[in-house]
Amino acid sequence: MMFDVLERASIAIKLLLLALFVAGCSPPDTGPSLVVEVIDPVSGGVVVIGDTAPRSMLEATTGDPNLCCCRNVGLAQNLSTVTVHASVRFEALRTTPDGTEETIGLTLEFLRDLAPGERRPFVGDGFLVSCASIERLVLNEVDLKGLFFP
Numbered sequence: 001m002m003f004d005v006l007e008r009a010s011i012a013i014k015l016l017l018l019a020l021f022v023a024g025c026s027p028p029d030t031g032p033s034l035v036v037e038v039i040d041p042v043s044g045g046v047v048v049i050g051d052t053a054p055r056s057m058l059e060a061t062t063g064d065p066n067l068c069c070c071r072n073v074g075l076a077q078n079l080s081t082v083t084v085h086a087s088v089r090f091e092a093l094r095t096t097p098d099g100t101e102e103t104i105g106l107t108l109e110f111l112r113d114l115a116p117g118e119r120r121p122f123v124g125d126g127f128l129v130s131c132a133s134i135e136r137l138v139l140n141e142v143d144l145k146g147l148f149f150p
Contacts, residue, residue: 034144036086036114039075041121047074053090053137059123060131071126072137076111077119082148086111089141092127092134101136104129113147 038047042056053072061069072090092105105127111120127134 032081032146032148034082034084034146035079036084036111036142036144037077037079038088038139038142039077039119041073041075047139049139049142051139053139055137058131058134058137061126065131068130069126069128070131070134072107072124073122075119075121076114078114078116080144080146081116082146083116084114084147085145086114087141087143088122088139089143090124091138091140092129093136093138094133095135104134106140 038053039045040047040054040057043054045054047053047057053074057072057074058065059071059073060067061071070092072092074088076086076088078084078086088109088111090107090109091103092107093101094104096102107124107127109122109124111122114120
């Protein structure tokens with residue numbers, strides 16, 4: 001009889017410890033979804049990561065697309081419910097004589113404190129080539145850091 005009581009107490013303690021362990025190992029709460037769209041300022045179309053951006057997102061710094069230099073322009077809109085820091089990276093490509101594509105420039109735009117719903121224009125630092133020499137402009141990355149305080 002004494003053995004039966006000790007065995008039941010032992011099982012109860014083990015179940016309690018297991019319950020505490022499982023509850024203590026649950027994942028932490030996640031924050032809100034972070035979404036920023038990159039938009040062509042001329043057409044209003046959304047550019048997706050990995051896609052070729054329209055030529056209207058290239059702007060000659062001299063006004064002549066055949067002269068150096070060229071920069072990318074666009075809009076970023078925060079669709080999140082919190083303020084974000086967003087970094088947007090573009091890659092300029094051209095085709096080599098052997099038919100492969102090569103990178104001729106990269107830009108990284110940093111948009112600080114982009115408020116929920118805010119749509120903000122951005123201008124890239126630029127490429128040290130003419131806009132005419134860029135055959136493709138690709139949106140490579142949009143990195144987001146949410147700014148929220150519990």
